[in-house]
Amino acid sequence: MTPIILFFIIALIVGFVTAGLKIQYDRFFAIILLVSLMKLSVAGAVNTFLWIVFFSAGYVLWKNKEKIKGMPLANKKKFLILVPILAFIGVFIGSTFFSAASGQALTVTLGALALLYGLRLVFIHFKPHEFEYKNEKPVYQKICGLFGPIVSGFFAGLIGTTLKPLKIPFAVKIGQMNMEQVYLGNTITAFFSSVFAIILHSVYVAPKVTMTVSNFLLGAVLWLAIHIVFELSQLFFKDNWRKPFQIFIGLILIIVAFKFL
Numbered sequence: 001m002t003p004i005i006l007f008f009i010i011a012l013i014v015g016f017v018t019a020g021l022k023i024q025y026d027r028f029f030a031i032i033l034l035v036s037l038m039k040l041s042v043a044g045a046v047n048t049f050l051w052i053v054f055f056s057a058g059y060v061l062w063k064n065k066e067k068i069k070g071m072p073l074a075n076k077k078k079f080l081i082l083v084p085i086l087a088f089i090g091v092f093i094g095s096t097f098f099s100a101a102s103g104q105a106l107t108v109t110l111g112a113l114a115l116l117y118g119l120r121l122v123f124i125h126f127k128p129h130e131f132e133y134k135n136e137k138p139v140y141q142k143i144c145g146l147f148g149p150i151v152s153g154f155f156a157g158l159i160g161t162t163l164k165p166l167k168i169p170f171a172v173k174i175g176q177m178n179m180e181q182v183y184l185g186n187t188i189t190a191f192f193s194s195v196f197a198i199i200l201h202s203v204y205v206a207p208k209v210t211m212t213v214s215n216f217l218l219g220a221v222l223w224l225a226i227h228i229v230f231e232l233s234q235l236f237f238k239d240n241w242r243k244p245f246q247i248f249i250g251l252i253l254i255i256v257a258f259k260f261l
Contacts, residue, residue, distance in 0.1 A: 003038065006037050006038050007038075007218075007221075007222065007225070008225070009033075009037060010030065010033045010034065010037060010038065010222065011222060011225035011226050011228075011229055012229055013029065013033060014027050014029050014030045014033065014226045014229075015225070015226040015227070015228065015229025015230045015232075015233060016229060016230075016233045017029055017249055018226070018230055019229070019230045019231075019233030019234050019237050020233070020237055020241065020242060020245045020246070020249070021121070021242070021245070021246055021249065022242070024056060024059075024060050024187075024230075025053055025056035025057040025059075025060055025164075025187060025190055026053060026056075026161055026162050026163075026164040026165065026190060027049075027052060027053075027056065027226065028113070028114070028117060028161045028165070029253075030045075030048075030049050030052055030222065030226070031045045031046065031049045031110065031159075031160055031161070032110070032114060032256060034048055034049065035107075035110070036256075036259070041103060042103060042106040042107050042110055042159075043098070043103070043106060043208070043209040044215065045160070046098070046106070046159055046160040046201075047160075047201055047209070047210075047211045047212065047215040047219075048215045048218050048219040048222070049160040049161075049219065050156070050160050050194050050197050050198050050201065050211075050215075050219070051194075051198065051215065051216055051218075051219025051220055051223065052219050052222060052223045052226070053156070053160065053161075053162065053190055053193075053194040054191070054194040054195060054198060054219075055219075055220065055223040055224075055227075056223060056227070057187050057188075057190040057191035057194060058191055059227070060187045061187055061188065061191055064184060064187075067184065068184075068188075078145070079185070079188045082145075082149075083149045083185075083188060083189055083192060084149075084192045084196075086146070086149035086150050086153065087149040087150070087152060087153035087156075087189055087192040087193045087196060088153065088192075088196045089150055089153065090149060090150035090151060090152060090153025090154035090155075090156070090157065090193070091153040091154070091156055091157040091193055091196040091197050091200060092153075092157065092196075092200065092204075093153075093154055093157065094153060094154035094155060094156060094157025094158035094159075094197070095157035095158070095197060095200040095201060095204055095205055096157075097157070097158050098157055098158050098159070098201070098205060098209060099204070099205035099206045099209060100206070101158075106158075106159065107260050108260065108261060109158065109159050110159060110260050111257045111258070111259070111260025111261040112257070112261065113155075113159065113161060113163075114253050114254075114256055114257035114260060115253070115254060115257035115258075115261070116166060117165045117166070117250075117253055118249075118250045118251065118252070118253030118254035118255075118256075118257060119250065119254065120165050120166060120169060120250070121165075121246050121247065121249055121250025121253065122246075122247050122250035122251060122254070123250075124169045124173070125243060125246070126169075126172065126173075126179070130172055130173065130179065131179045131180075132178075133172065133176045133177060133178050133179070134178060135176070136175055136176050136177040136178065137174075137175050137176055137177075140170075140171065140174060140175025140176075140177065141175060141177060143175075144167070144170075144171050144175060144177065144182075144185075148167060148171075148185075148186070148189060149189045149192075149193070151163055151167065152164070152167065152186070152189045152190060152193050153189075153192075153193045153196065153197075156190070156193035156194060156196075156197045157193075157196075157197045157200060157201075160197075162186070162189065162190040162193050162194075164186050164190065167186060168182055168183065168186060198211060
């Protein structure tokens with residue numbers, strides 16, 4: 001198949017799947033398809049995917065700009081000062097590993113994350129009351145606030161994904177943190193992580209894995225196509241389809257994971 005046809009296949013699959021799962025920015029499936037269908041190297045797929053995360057997270061933040069403006073001053077300082085600093089530390093470490101890792105090591109890492117994400121989709125589902133938590137556990141709030149940006153930054157620098165599918169269940173189910181606040185906080189973290197990862201992958205990593213103009217162009221256009229498919233799919237995707245669909249996609253991810261392990 002031609003690259004243009006493969007491009008549209010990836011956009012259709014990722015847009016539809018993320019609409020069904022309500023995933024708006026950490027569209028991990030795109031990396032797998034860029035590697036398996038478009039035959040990019042894992043490093044090339046990561047560099048392309050970082051642009052998808054950047055545009056996706058930026059768009060979500062733009063839609064939630066009024067909520068961000070309405071945040072208490074202490075929260076704004078945290079998200080505009082502390083989170084970027086912690087995210088940069090994580091991205092720097094992750095990018096260092098990305099630069100030094102072999103293609104095989106990155107492939108195995110991709111497979112391991114696909115397996116974990118698949119297991120999460122199959123076995124972890126949110127109950128209605130878990131969307132209404134108001135009194136989070138302070139210890140877990142501090143753990144997420146301190147280590148969350150570092151972890152997201154590390155994995156963004158290493159393999160492109162910000163680990164959102166695993167971080168949010170931890171924060172909500174164990175820390176009993178408010179879903180809306182956790183999601184917005186993770187989006188802010190993902191945005192900064194993607195910005196720093198793009199910069200470091202452009203000027204810091206080894207030449208063999210450096211960010212290229214083609215990564216930017218493919219990532220930007222692919223994000224737009226995915227977003228269009230996502231919005232169109234949301235028009236008809238019914239809520240009672242989502243749980244079985246989530247399990248189905250999780251099983252597919254588990255199967256695909258073993259191809260990379």
